[in-house]
Amino acid sequence: MTAFLRRLRARIKYWNHAEELQKELDAHREMARASLAADGTPDRESRWKVARLLGNTTLAREDARRVWIAQWIEHLIQDTRYTFRSMRREWAFAITASITLALGLGVLVGVFTVFNAVFLRPWPVRAPADVFGMTTALIDPLPNDGSGPKLRISYAVWRDIRPEMRSADLAVKYDVNETFRSSPSGPGRALRFAFVNPEFLETIGIGFQFGSLPHRGDVYGIAITDDIWRSSYGRDPDIIGKTAWLGELPVVITGVLDAKFAGFPPLVHGGVLLLNAGASGWLTKNPGMLTDPKQCCVEVFGRRRASFTFAQIAEEMTLRVNAVHTSAGLPRVTVNVWDTAMASKPGGVKDTVPALFALLFTGCGIVTLLACANIGNLQLARGLRRAREVSVRLSIGASRGRIVRQFLTESAVITAIGTGGGLLIAWTVPAAIMTLDGATSLVFRPDARVILFAIAIAAAANLLSGLAPALRVTRIDWRGAGGTVAQGAGALRGVLLATQIALSLSLIASASLLARGTLRAAGGAEAGFEFRDINGAMVVLTADAANSKATHAAVKAAIETIPGIALADQLPWSGRVPIVELTSPGGLSKVYGAFSGFNQNAARLLELPLVHGRWHSDDVRLREAVVSRSVARKLWNDEQALGQTLMRAGQQNPYTVVGIIDEIRLVDATARPAVIVAPVSSYLPEVLGREDLNPQLKAVVGAIDPGIRVQVRPMIDGLKRQTQNSFMGASIASGLGFISLLLASLGVFGVFAYVVEERRRDIGVRLALGASRSHVRRSIVAALRWPVGGGLTAGLALALIGGFVLRSNLYGLSILDPLSYLVVMAILGFAALSATFIPLRRALRVDPAITLRQD
Amino acid sequence: MSSIPDLLPGTLDLLILRLLAADSMHGYGLAQRLKLLSGDVLQVGESSLYPALQRLLLNGYVDAEWAPSENNRKARYYTITKAGRKQLASERKEFTQIIAAIQRVLETA
Numbered sequence: 001m002t003a004f005l006r007r008l009r010a011r012i013k014y015w016n017h018a019e020e021l022q023k024e025l026d027a028h029r030e031m032a033r034a035s036l037a038a039d040g041t042p043d044r045e046s047r048w049k050v051a052r053l054l055g056n057t058t059l060a061r062e063d064a065r066r067v068w069i070a071q072w073i074e075h076l077i078q079d080t081r082y083t084f085r086s087m088r089r090e091w092a093f094a095i096t097a098s099i100t101l102a103l104g105l106g107v108l109v110g111v112f113t114v115f116n117a118v119f120l121r122p123w124p125v126r127a128p129a130d131v132f133g134m135t136t137a138l139i140d141p142l143p144n145d146g147s148g149p150k151l152r153i154s155y156a157v158w159r160d161i162r163p164e165m166r167s168a169d170l171a172v173k174y175d176v177n178e179t180f181r182s183s184p185s186g187p188g189r190a191l192r193f194a195f196v197n198p199e200f201l202e203t204i205g206i207g208f209q210f211g212s213l214p215h216r217g218d219v220y221g222i223a224i225t226d227d228i229w230r231s232s233y234g235r236d237p238d239i240i241g242k243t244a245w246l247g248e249l250p251v252v253i254t255g256v257l258d259a260k261f262a263g264f265p266p267l268v269h270g271g272v273l274l275l276n277a278g279a280s281g282w283l284t285k286n287p288g289m290l291t292d293p294k295q296c297c298v299e300v301f302g303r304r305r306a307s308f309t310f311a312q313i314a315e316e317m318t319l320r321v322n323a324v325h326t327s328a329g330l331p332r333v334t335v336n337v338w339d340t341a342m343a344s345k346p347g348g349v350k351d352t353v354p355a356l357f358a359l360l361f362t363g364c365g366i367v368t369l370l371a372c373a374n375i376g377n378l379q380l381a382r383g384l385r386r387a388r389e390v391s392v393r394l395s396i397g398a399s400r401g402r403i404v405r406q407f408l409t410e411s412a413v414i415t416a417i418g419t420g421g422g423l424l425i426a427w428t429v430p431a432a433i434m435t436l437d438g439a440t441s442l443v444f445r446p447d448a449r450v451i452l453f454a455i456a457i458a459a460a461a462n463l464l465s466g467l468a469p470a471l472r473v474t475r476i477d478w479r480g481a482g483g484t485v486a487q488g489a490g491a492l493r494g495v496l497l498a499t500q501i502a503l504s505l506s507l508i509a510s511a512s513l514l515a516r517g518t519l520r521a522a523g524g525a526e527a528g529f530e531f532r533d534i535n536g537a538m539v540v541l542t543a544d545a546a547n548s549k550a551t552h553a554a555v556k557a558a559i560e561t562i563p564g565i566a567l568a569d570q571l572p573w574s575g576r577v578p579i580v581e582l583t584s585p586g587g588l589s590k591v592y593g594a595f596s597g598f599n600q601n602a603a604r605l606l607e608l609p610l611v612h613g614r615w616h617s618d619d620v621r622l623r624e625a626v627v628s629r630s631v632a633r634k635l636w637n638d639e640q641a642l643g644q645t646l647m648r649a650g651q652q653n654p655y656t657v658v659g660i661i662d663e664i665r666l667v668d669a670t671a672r673p674a675v676i677v678a679p680v681s682s683y684l685p686e687v688l689g690r691e692d693l694n695p696q697l698k699a700v701v702g703a704i705d706p707g708i709r710v711q712v713r714p715m716i717d718g719l720k721r722q723t724q725n726s727f728m729g730a731s732i733a734s735g736l737g738f739i740s741l742l743l744a745s746l747g748v749f750g751v752f753a754y755v756v757e758e759r760r761r762d763i764g765v766r767l768a769l770g771a772s773r774s775h776v777r778r779s780i781v782a783a784l785r786w787p788v789g790g791g792l793t794a795g796l797a798l799a800l801i802g803g804f805v806l807r808s809n810l811y812g813l814s815i816l817d818p819l820s821y822l823v824v825m826a827i828l829g830f831a832a833l834s835a836t837f838i839p840l841r842r843a844l845r846v847d848p849a850i851t852l853r854q855d
Numbered sequence: 856m857s858s859i860p861d862l863l864p865g866t867l868d869l870l871i872l873r874l875l876a877a878d879s880m881h882g883y884g885l886a887q888r889l890k891l892l893s894g895d896v897l898q899v900g901e902s903s904l905y906p907a908l909q910r911l912l913l914n915g916y917v918d919a920e921w922a923p924s925e926n927n928r929k930a931r932y933y934t935i936t937k938a939g940r941k942q943l944a945s946e947r948k949e950f951t952q953i954i955a956a957i958q959r960v961l962e963t964a
Contacts, residue, residue, distance in 0.1 A: 009915075017909070020919075024882060024931045025901060027924075031883040034926060055900035063902055067909040 021064055025057055075402070079409035086410070093382060094414065097375045100746065101418025103739055104371020105461060106425025108364040109446075109454045114430045115357060116453075117444050123340040124260045126205030130304040131340050132168070134317060136333035152297035153321055155275075155290050157328075161320040167308035168316075171200040172275065173264075173299045177575070177721075180270045181245040182232040189232070190721070191270035192263065193222070193246060195279050201257075201272065203303050211240050211255025213274055220279065222246070223255035224271040227262055246273075248540045248709040293328040310337045359806065363510070363736040366503045368461065370743045373496045375465040377747055379411060380493060381754040383473035390473055404470045411466030419458040426450065433732070494787040497751050501791025502798055504737070504744035508827060509799030510806060511737035512820040515730040517810035522723040528664035529572075530607035531715050536571035536686050537693040539701055540709040551705065552683040558700045559687060566605040566688040567680045569597030572666045573718030579667065581649035582627075582676060584635045591634040593627070593674035594667045595648065597681050602688050608677065613642045613659030620679045626659035628675040648676075688715075741827065745835040748788075752839035755783055760846055768848035780843055781836075788832075799824075867899065867907045868916075869950060872935060872943040875917060881930035882908060908933060916942050 029050055036046035054060075065074070087094035122128035136153060155172060162170045174195045179188035198213060201223075213223050222244065233239050242253050251273065263269030273279060275290075275298075289295050304313060317335040325332060383390070390403060423446060431444035446454070520526070539555055559565060570576040583590040598606070599618045603626075616624035625646070632641035645654035655678060666675050687693055694710050701708045756763070763776055803815030813820075874880060874888055886904055889897050911917040916939030924930040935943070 020931070021905065021909070025905065027881070027928060027930050028883045028886075028901060030928060031881075031924070031926075031930070035887075053898075053900065055902045057901060060901035060905050064905040064909045067906050067913055 017068060018065060021061055025060065029054065076409060079406045080413060083410040083413045093378060097378055097414045098417040098421065100371045100374050100743060101415060101461065102421025102425060104368040105419055105422030105454065105457060107736060107739065108368045108457055109422050109426035109450065110430045111360045111364045112453045113426045113444055113446055113450050116449055120449060123264065128340050131204055131301065132304065132310055132313065132337045133299065133301050133340065135336050136321065137336065138331055138333055153300060154293050154295050155298045156293040157321060157324045158298060158300050160324045164320055165316060167313045168302040168304050169203045170300060170302040171203040172197045173200060173301060174275055178246045180228065184245055192267050193270050193273060194264065195273050195275035197275055204301060206261050207258045209256045209258060213254060213272065220249060220251040220273060221254040222251040222271045222273045223257050224253055225257050225262055225269060226259040228270050229256045248711040293324060293330060313337050360732060363507055366507055367736050367740045368457065370500050370503050370740050372461050372464040373499050374743050374747045375414065376469055377493060377496045377750055379465060379469040380472060381750065383407065383469050387473065400474045403474050407470030407473065408466045412462050415458050415462040419454055423454055493751060497747055497787040498791035498794065500744040500747040501788060502794035504740040505792060505795025505824065505828060506798030506802050507740045508737040509821065509824045510802040511730065511734040512823050513803050513810055513813065513815065513817060514806060515734060516817060516820050517813035518723055518727055518730045520813060522720055526665055528609060528662060533690050534605065534688055534715045535693060535712050536688055536715055537697055537710050537712045538686055539684055539697065540711055554704050555701050556684055558704055562696060562700060564601055566602035567599045567685040568602050568688055569680055569682040569685055571686050571715060571718065573715060573722060575718065577667050582631060583647045585645055585647065585654060589635050591631055591674055593631050593676045595676050595678065596666055597679060598677050599680050603677065605688055608664060609662035611660055611662050616658055616677065616679055618679050620681050623653055623655045624658045625655035626661055626677040627657055628661050628663055630663060630674045631676060632660050741831050745831045748832060748835040749839065751784065752836050755780060756839045756843040763843055763846045764848045767846060773844045776844060777840055780840065865946065867903060868911060869946045871907060871911065872916060872939055875933055875935040876940065876943055879932045879934040881924060881932050
């Protein structure tokens with residue numbers, strides 16, 4: 001180490017050693033010459049003698065320098081200097097290549113930044129490595145007792161096992177989506193809010209800037225995030241005690257959370273509230289949520305106690321959960337414990353927007369490949385222009401490896417500049433996109449992982465874009481020394497061009513399909529029932545009333561007295577429609593379907609497409625149900641379903657099928673057409689209607705308790721929320737498609753320009769011999785017939801494959817959707833025309849006289 | 856006449872250190888002194904002398920400084936450092952052992 005430091009010091013001390021050495025050698029020679037002159041040797045002779053005595057100065061200097069600096073470093077420095085000199089000369093190439101690569105790398109590294117933020121970063125809490133979440137899996141898969149798969153445990157189970165746990169402190173959380181308003185009529189922000197147990201924040205390690213969680217049970221108190229404090233209150237220091245609105249529910253602000261905590265990743269949370277009896281009644285419209293072990297479910301988290309491992313925690317929890325489950329008649333489960341980086345959660349990466357990320361990585365990978373292909377193309381053209389230089393160097397003894405290294409250094413410099421630009425893009429763009437609608441709890445700063453990823457990709461890009469051209473160019477037949485290029489460069493260029501066209505075509509086609517599909521879906525094109533102008537109204541009880549079964553019953557009875565009222569257990573697309581397991585008696589065949597309670601008025605209001613039989617009775621005790629065709633087909637044989645019975649998992653009595661409806665999409669816009677429609681059974685149903693529901697409902701429920709509020713929202717909002725991700729996917733894909741089109745156009749332009757340049761003499765001769773301009777144009781276009789044709793064909797094939805892969809995100813749009821392909825063709829055609837316009841015009845302007853004179 | 860590369864490896868570095876131990880000197884002075892003391896046997900060219908000096912500099916055995924020479928030209932004077940003296944002592948011991956060993960082989964074989 002000391003030797004190293006000494007060397008370092010010496011190096012710094014004699015930094016300009018090259019110059020010093022030269023001066024020193026000059027002085028040496030001068031002294032030698034002076035001493036000879038003193039002996040009477042004539043000046044000319046002394047110079048010659050000195051030269052002979054002392055040997056080759058250049059060699060001496062090189063040898064002395066080599067002591068300080070390894071040869072390969074010296075070569076690297078020389079090559080880098082040469083690159084910068086040539087970049088100054090060919091600035092257009094340098095800028096184009098750097099920007100191309102910055103775009104290419106930027107998008108890929110950007111996606112990785114998002115991926116890193118979403119999946120790989122742990123929670124922003126104290127000692128995140130000790131914090132864990134849990135899921136459960138059934139020990140006996142698909143039990144016949146109909147309890148169905150469960151991934152979480154109920155609040156009551158958590159409450160029972162928590163004091164017993166020795167290996168960890170457990171905490172519980174229940175998320176809701178709500179609109180936050182700082183004033184009753186002010187603008188709202190749709191966010192997620194977490195209801196937690198009183199010790200949650202301490203256990204998980206989330207602090208306060210000031211204030212605390214509410215302690216009083218009679219009001220809803222909320223600890224808001226820094227983001228809300230900033231955006232809605234302008235960092236008001238006197239915020240404690242102010243009232244805000246969560247949907248229709250007034251809440252009192254009791255604290256502001258730590259600034260670095262923006263939510264439980266990847267979701268943005270607006271704040272934390274206390275999960276108490278009142279809250280639970282309001283949340284679930286189910287007074288039993290906190291007491292009944294069979295009520296599903298809450299998210300359980302915890303902090304590991306010293307000296308225990310996650311495996312031990314999982315083991316202990318499995319034992320304790322099963323003890324409670326057994327006594328409550330629930331199935332036995334295995335508990336899995338995962339740390340808070342989402343990637344380690346079982347199925348975490350797989351289940352959370354995987355399609356979007358797979359799509360993004362593929363799309364961005366394609367753009368990066370395009371960028372590399374393009375730079376490779378430019379490098380090749382540039383290398384061939386330097387054929388003479390290369391052949392001269394090879395013929396005077398430079399090794400091929402040395403020249404290849406030089407070419408690679410040149411492309412490495414471009415890559416380095418491009419990587420810098422790419423990191424800048426990756427740093428700013430994803431954060432900008434992801435925070436468009438306000439805030440995100442994710443952190444997009446590039447960390448070591450992102451930078452390593454960028455470097456790895458850059459190294460690969462450098463090899464991809466630099467090596468092939470370098471090898472190609474150095475395969476010059478040097479014996480000719482005139483720079484004749486061996487056959488094959490044209491073929492390589494053709495392949496690169498075809499690749500670009502194919503990739504950008506497939507990307508634009510996918511983006512176009514995705515955009516069309518999402519637009520259609522967000523408009524409800526595939527819903528299969530009437531939803532326009534239909535609103536859902538939810539009755540919001542006061543904290544006290546929410547926990548009283550009697551109030552629920554009274555409110556429900558009051559609502560039902562309104563003539564012609566349309567009721568539903570859950571609003572379609574609200575994200576609350578449960579998916580349940582349905583079995584034919586004996587459990588021989590089963591199907592998962594969306595279980596929706598509608599009364600007959602609601603079924604008619606929504607114009608649910610009844611195709612056989614009749615509507616079910618509104619009386620719950622009769623247990624009549626209507627099923628969708630796919631349920632009927634799966635369990636029986638279509639029409640034979642009428643009069644059959646089926647079981648809902650977890651319930652004792654069967655339903656009798658009295659009607660069949662056509663496929664509808666109740667849960668989301670994508671799929672899951674299997675639906676069972678049954679009588680309304682919830683404690684407090686949702687009211688559906690076209691006109692303003694508020695006054696009528698208020699009049700009825702106000703008589704029971706004047707504190708009761710009514711929250712009305714359009715049904716289509718749920719669908720819009722669901723398609724938001726796809727919209728983002730479609731817009732990102734379109735952005736990528738645009739970039740790739742830009743790159744491909746650049747590629748086409750470059751290749752055309754190069755072909756024109758290469759054939760300048762040929763064109764001149766042809767024109768001189770009387771060839772028509774259209775003939776010349778045809779001959780140039782013909783030269784690129786194969787790459788362009790091949791690229792288009794391969795691109796179409798890739799686009800079809802892409803469409804097939806994406807089909808679940810197309811919301812029922814055919815992957816052969818003609819409109820999408822028409823759009824793609826129009827865009828590509830325009831791009832191709834623009835890219836070839838200038839080179840072709842240049843080709844046709846070739847003056848035969850000038851060209852021939854140049855020879 | 857023998858040129859330095861034919862000597863044992865590291866010998867030139869040793870000789871330079873020994874000369875500098877007596878007095879600070881510039882490159883030309885070192886070459887002249889070596890030639891004189893060896894009775895014109897050891898004549899070093901620039902291509903051996905300067906890499907050796909750079910090596911010594913890099914290892915911190917000598918220091919260099921520009922100063923006016925005897926005939927008022929500026930020259931780079933080398934001075935031995937403490938580390939250089941230590942290195943000289945150990946290399947000299949090693950060299951003596953090797954020479955003695957070679958001598959023994961030559962005489963007894």
